[in-house]
Every structure is written in structure tokens, then in C-alpha cells.
Amino acid sequence: MAVLAAAQLLDELMGRHRNTNPNEKIKKPNWEDPEYCKYYMVKFCPHDLFVNTRADLGVCPKVHDDEVKELFEKAEPSYKKTQYVDEYLRFCRHMINDVERKIQKGKQRLELMNSKPEGPPMTQAQTEKNQEQVQLLSEKIGALVQEAEEAGTRGDVEQAQGLMKLCDRLKEEKEQLLKQQENSHWSMTAELAAAQEKQMEVCPVCGAFLIVGDAQQRIDDHLSGKQHVGYFKLRQAYEEMNESREKQQQEKERKRREEREKERVSRGGGLGSDRRDRERVERDRERERDRSERGDRDKERDKDRDSHRHRSSRDDKGGRHEDRDRERERDKDREKDRERDNKDRERDRERDRKHRKDRRSSHDRSRRRSRDRH
Structure with a gap:
């Protein structure tokens, strides 16, 4: 990474062809060459947005050249140019989906922290008593299981089944006691966290945690930070490019319909054919x-004919002549x-x-x- 950063810095200072011989012919730049960054040519490179932040993507391995970017913008629309734009939109959509998942997880975490416990916390004496009951129930359950196994080996199936039912009831009682103990522990932890921490919220752009009602200076610092500005710029570029693409597709579809209608009229179609x-x-x-x-x-x-055929008078010559x-x-x-x-x-x-x-x-x-x- 450090080598790539140093190489890019030298390219900016001395040019990309700093190591070529004076007599060597320099190749003209072409935006279709694979060495140039597609994202930089389309709009901007996302690798440059989050430098030295938690969302840092590292140094871009491709070349960023303003001259090549101008050639790309001046080039006529083609299939390859459309591919570059589609790839850029897919990469932006992937990054936006990642930060949206981060925002959703942050909101769920805050809801869990702010949720109220089911009941008041237990005292120390109640907790010790609860633990003793759990231990006693565990011993009873073990003894009942052993008795049921012995009854099963003797062939007393009814007694073994009765002991297992009693064992299941004791297990349910033990689970309820453990659940009360766990809720009491969570209640104490939530109260401690609410007392120590302030009310928080999640930034809808970058997913960072913010303090509600914080000082204006800290809010301004967050809004002008690299991570917030980078995601805001990424979202804005994605929405603008999507809107322009939809408009272009609608315009193409309208022109295509007009051409089909003109061709239909020129070939003798229109109202007459309808x-x-x-x-x-x-x-x-x-x-x-x-x-x-x-x-x-x-x-x-x-x-x-069928009705006349069933009549008795059909046998004479007059009837046959009529048929x-x-x-x-x-x-x-x-x-x-x-x-x-x-x-x-x-x-x-x-x-x-x-x-x-x-x-x-x-x-x-x-x-x-x-x-x-x-």
C-alpha cells in the first residue's frame, strides 16, 4: 500500500512517464486501456472518499488521469461505455447496502439498550435463595432420572413413566427460576448503562452513533467528517446517475415509438389499415x-326427418316422395x-x-x- 501511494505521489509530481527514455515513443492515452480506473472516469473513485477512516478501501490500484477522463466524457455512447457506468453503479449500490445494514444493526442495538426489563431487579438475598432452589431442583431431577432408569431395568414401565413426568415438571420449574435470575441480571445491567450513558441515535447517512442534543461543534465536526461526506457524496451520485439513466431510457423509448408510428404510416398503415x-x-x-x-x-x-321416419304412414310412396x-x-x-x-x-x-x-x-x-x- 505504501509503495502504491508513493508511486501515485510521484506520478502527480513528475508524470506517469517519468521512467521512460527520452527517445522512446510515448503511447497515446486511451480510455479503454485496463490500467485506467473506470470509477474515476465515470464520476469519482470511491477509494478516495474514506482515506484514514474506518471505511477506508485502501489505495486504488488503477491510474487516475484527468486527460483520460476527458477522453471518456467526450467519447460517443457505446456498449463498453455503458458497461463502465453499470459497473460503477453496482459498486456504489454495494457500498450503500453495506452502510444500510450497519444503520439497521445500530438501530436494533439502541432499541435493545433502551428496552425496559420485564420486572424489578432481585435483591442479594433473593438471588441466593433462587440459586439454592435451582441446586436443590437439579439434585431432585438427577435422583428421579436414576430411579426411572432402575424401574425401567426391572420392567416396571408405569413407574418409570410417572417418574419421568415428575422430572419434566421439575425441569420446567428450574427453567423459570433461571429465567427470573437472568432477567434480574439484565435489568441491573440496563439500569447501569442508562445511568452511565446518554441517549444515542444513529446517523441515517453513515451509520455512526450520535448523542442526542450534543454540542453544535461536535455535530458540525461529524457532518464535515470524511466518512459522513463520503457516504453523502456516494448516495447523491448514485441517485443522480440513476435518474439521468431513467430519463435517457424514457427518451429512447419515446423516439422508438415515434419511429415505429412513422414507418407504419409510410407503409400505408394508420387509420385506413385499422x-x-x-x-x-x-x-x-x-x-x-x-x-x-x-x-x-x-x-x-x-x-x-326423424319424426316422419317413426310414423307409420312413412311406408307409402307419398311419404317417400316427400322425403x-x-x-x-x-x-x-x-x-x-x-x-x-x-x-x-x-x-x-x-x-x-x-x-x-x-x-x-x-x-x-x-x-x-x-x-x-x-
Whole structure:
């Protein structure tokens, strides 16, 4: 670390090419070279924010060059440039998440310190009595366990089960006594801490502990400290870059929609195509209704035929002649429906051909106009 810091200091004083020979040709700087710091080119390097603080990230191993930063800013938007920005935002988000976890832990710690105990602390005599009872219960539990094991070896299962139930009740009583003793100890510790320490709060920016109602000089020192200023600068840069990126994406999406609408209009789309689509859908619906009506008529004729077939008078010649006449009429109706469907399909094909021809002619006219303008 010390060597890197000294090298950076020499680079600032004498330049990065201080060790090159006078006759050696110096390479022109390029912002895509891996030796340059991506974070410094995008905005600023987070390694420079927390020097000599608890959040110190150490010396940045990459080169910070203002000339390369200007080249990066002047460069046209590209995929690699977007990658640099994305990597910078991910690093900032990682650091902000770390300090947010630190703030959350600090708040939980303060809530635990400020929480009230369940009951008043126990006196010395009560504590000694509690310890004696716990010791006595432990001895009883051990004796009961031994008796239950002996009863089990003798084969007296009922006695062993009864002894184990009594042992479980004594264990619960012992746990309650231990819990009272622990609560009393925590109550005394909390009272001592409240008496010795002042009321604290957590800084919402850097996660440091602050004294509520402290002197203004100490508050100003904290607000101007490296750690607080560094996290504030990091949060501000992250929010600004996120907002600008969202605006750019919205602008791109708006331009893309406008281009699609223009292309659609130039190709003969727009309101005319919507109207033609609606007409086609309406024709399809009418055709479907005609088919359903024909199906209903056919069902009615089939029912009539079945009913006539079951009659006794169907055996004479007159009845058979009527059936043949009805069958001929039904065939004629089907033929007419088929011809109507064919005519509708032919009419739709003709309209589609005419629409494609009009669209090609409009496209050719637009191409001629653009060629004439050029």
C-alpha cells in the first residue's frame, strides 16, 4: 500500500512517464486501456472518499488521469461505455447496502439498550435463595432420572413413566427460576448503562452513533467528517446517475415509438389499415353467424326427418316422395350457401390484392419523392 501511494505521489509530481527514455515513443492515452480506473472516469473513485477512516478501501490500484477522463466524457455512447457506468453503479449500490445494514444493526442495538426489563431487579438475598432452589431442583431431577432408569431395568414401565413426568415438571420449574435470575441480571445491567450513558441515535447517512442534543461543534465536526461526506457524496451520485439513466431510457423509448408510428404510416398503415381490419373482422363475424344459422336449420330438418321416419304412414310412396323432395331442397340450400361463401372469399382476396397494390404504389411514390429531394 505504501509503495502504491508513493508511486501515485510521484506520478502527480513528475508524470506517469517519468521512467521512460527520452527517445522512446510515448503511447497515446486511451480510455479503454485496463490500467485506467473506470470509477474515476465515470464520476469519482470511491477509494478516495474514506482515506484514514474506518471505511477506508485502501489505495486504488488503477491510474487516475484527468486527460483520460476527458477522453471518456467526450467519447460517443457505446456498449463498453455503458458497461463502465453499470459497473460503477453496482459498486456504489454495494457500498450503500453495506452502510444500510450497519444503520439497521445500530438501530436494533439502541432499541435493545433502551428496552425496559420485564420486572424489578432481585435483591442479594433473593438471588441466593433462587440459586439454592435451582441446586436443590437439579439434585431432585438427577435422583428421579436414576430411579426411572432402575424401574425401567426391572420392567416396571408405569413407574418409570410417572417418574419421568415428575422430572419434566421439575425441569420446567428450574427453567423459570433461571429465567427470573437472568432477567434480574439484565435489568441491573440496563439500569447501569442508562445511568452511565446518554441517549444515542444513529446517523441515517453513515451509520455512526450520535448523542442526542450534543454540542453544535461536535455535530458540525461529524457532518464535515470524511466518512459522513463520503457516504453523502456516494448516495447523491448514485441517485443522480440513476435518474439521468431513467430519463435517457424514457427518451429512447419515446423516439422508438415515434419511429415505429412513422414507418407504419409510410407503409400505408394508420387509420385506413385499422378500418380495413375492423371490416374484415365484421365480415368474419357475419359469416360465422350464417354458418350457425345454417347449422340450426339443418338440425331442425334432421329432427323433422326423424319424426316422419317413426310414423307409420312413412311406408307409402307419398311419404317417400316427400322425403326426396325435402332432401333436394336441402341440397339446393347447401349449394347456395357454398356459392355465397366462395363469393365472399373471392371478394376478400380481391380487396387484399387491391390493398397490397395501393400500398406498393404509395411506397414507390414516397421513394420517388425522397429520391427527387436528394
